[in-house]
Amino acid sequence: MSEDKEPAPARPLAADFTAGTVSGLRKALAAHLHAQGLTGDRFDDFVTAVNELAINAVEHGGGTGHLDLEVDRVRLTCHVTDHGGATTPPQVRKPDPHVPGGRGLWLAAALTDSLDLATHVDGITATVTIRLPTAWAA
Secondary structure (H helix, E strand, C coil): CCCCCCCCCEEEEEEEEECCCHHHHHHHHHHHHHHCCCCCHHHHHHHHHHHHHHHHHHHHCCCEEEEEEEECCCEEEEEEEECCCCCCCCCCCCCCCCCCCCCHHHHHHHHCCEEEEEEECCEEEEEEEEECCHHHHC
């Protein structure tokens, strides 16, 4: 490998989840980030965004999901995959304040630098990303 090539991101956390394990997944993600020195409001927001995606996967995507967290020198990326069989990604819209629910994707987009929704053979993968502080990459 040449020296100018960035190494592939590590997958420091990968987990399957269900409705009964989403809360534990949120705690594990927060603890994992904290153990790497990734703390503060920005990372709390990231954990909240990922939690919303996991809840959506359970509620709208077949009852189970899978999380893959990647960390490299400049960004933190989390892929949340469900198995709901959707053929098109849902639209991210500002929720109606008079209707309960429907805020998960909107929150995930608002709390991160990017949200990407992609369909696959049997569901959707939602990917959120935030840039890491320059000091962390040093």
